[in-house]
Amino acid sequence: MPWSERHRAMLREMGLRVWQPAVTFAPAPPRPRAGSETPQAVTADVPARRPTLDRDRDRDRDRDRDHDHDHDHDRLREAPPAAPSLPATAALPIDAAVVEAAAEAAEAVYRLDWPALREAVASCRACRLCEGRKQTVFGVGHEQAHWMIVGEAPGAQEDEQGEPFVGAAGQLLDAMLRALGLDRSATGDAAERVFIANTLKCRPPGNRNPQPDEMQRCEPFLVRQIQLVRPRIILAMGRFAVQALLRTSEPIGRLRGRAHRYQGVPLVVTYHPAYLLRNLPDKARAWEDLCLAAELMARNAVASAADSVIASEATDATTGAAGEERRP
Numbered sequence: 001m002p003w004s005e006r007h008r009a010m011l012r013e014m015g016l017r018v019w020q021p022a023v024t025f026a027p028a029p030p031r032p033r034a035g036s037e038t039p040q041a042v043t044a045d046v047p048a049r050r051p052t053l054d055r056d057r058d059r060d061r062d063r064d065r066d067h068d069h070d071h072d073h074d075r076l077r078e079a080p081p082a083a084p085s086l087p088a089t090a091a092l093p094i095d096a097a098v099v100e101a102a103a104e105a106a107e108a109v110y111r112l113d114w115p116a117l118r119e120a121v122a123s124c125r126a127c128r129l130c131e132g133r134k135q136t137v138f139g140v141g142h143e144q145a146h147w148m149i150v151g152e153a154p155g156a157q158e159d160e161q162g163e164p165f166v167g168a169a170g171q172l173l174d175a176m177l178r179a180l181g182l183d184r185s186a187t188g189d190a191a192e193r194v195f196i197a198n199t200l201k202c203r204p205p206g207n208r209n210p211q212p213d214e215m216q217r218c219e220p221f222l223v224r225q226i227q228l229v230r231p232r233i234i235l236a237m238g239r240f241a242v243q244a245l246l247r248t249s250e251p252i253g254r255l256r257g258r259a260h261r262y263q264g265v266p267l268v269v270t271y272h273p274a275y276l277l278r279n280l281p282d283k284a285r286a287w288e289d290l291c292l293a294a295e296l297m298a299r300n301a302v303a304s305a306a307d308s309v310i311a312s313e314a315t316d317a318t319t320g321a322a323g324e325e326r327r328p
């Protein structure tokens with residue numbers, strides 16, 4: 001994606017040296033005809049990656065290990081005890097009763113509208129995290145935003161303010177979004193807005209890692225938020241957001257740089273801004289991820305426009321044929 005001088009200025013503002021993307025996007029392949037799409041399929045059309053070398057895998061592993069211990073600057077300040085590495089939620093055994101209770105609760109949650117959903121989250125006591133929270137962190141942004149950002153769990157400042165991605169990490173996220181002409185306002189043009197939500201709505205005590213049963217119980221709220229927003233692109237930021245949405249234990253370094261899908265919605269994996277604050281070289285990779293998301297949005301817009309034209313032509317042809325049949 002060629003950058004305008006405005007984007008370059010924004011990158012400089014974010015503390016990034018202006019650089020050219022290492023990858024170029026291949027031309028968009030023909031869009032499958034309606035009814036032939038496989039909603040859950042992982043798209044392989046962007047961008048072509050060079051073969052992964054062993055040293056790349058080692059580097060990715062090191063980066064993800066850093067990210068796991070570094071994804072929230074609040075956690076670093078509070079020097080939490082070393083937590084065991086948590087595999088993907090789906091890869092860990094969860095008590096059957098928890099799964100059953102969460103499934104039952106989900107049925108009710110999936111029928112809620114925005115006000116009822118907000119109320120349900122605010123009063124939720126479905127897991128032990130309710131005991132230590134100051135307040136729930138529902139989410140922020142435009143309720144019909146074209147972009148949705150999914151983070152991990154609230155940190156101390158989020159717990160204090162009731163809003164996700166605040167503090168230095170939030171400022172960095174906002175700067176990155178501004179570079180793409182986006183912001184988290186609740187009003188305005190939905191195409192230029194984001195809705196931001198976390199995987200967990202309550203802060204884990206001491207900012208420890210989320211536990212599988214907590215993620216399981218909280219998941220229906222995030223699912224319902226995605227259903228209501230109906231975003232055109234999802235950015236999953238951080239390991240636990242990726243685990244919740246993609247059900248994989250693959251490290252972020254191996255998942256970023258390509259398009260995934262969540263319930264048919266294109267999804268891009270990237271690093272959490274709090275991690276980026278301490279790993280400056282990866283800011284460039286995060287910017288690549290945002291550019292990938294923007295490219296996917298642009299492609300979808302073109303494909304939708306093409307579909308509209310085809311549908312319109314088909315309607316015209318049908319009308320014309322009917323008209324001809326009416327002629328004597």
Ligand code: SF4
Pocket residue numbers: 121124125126127128129130136200201202214217218
């Ligand atoms: S983390 Fe989620 S499931 Fe647990 S109490 Fe908070 S809102 Fe409820």
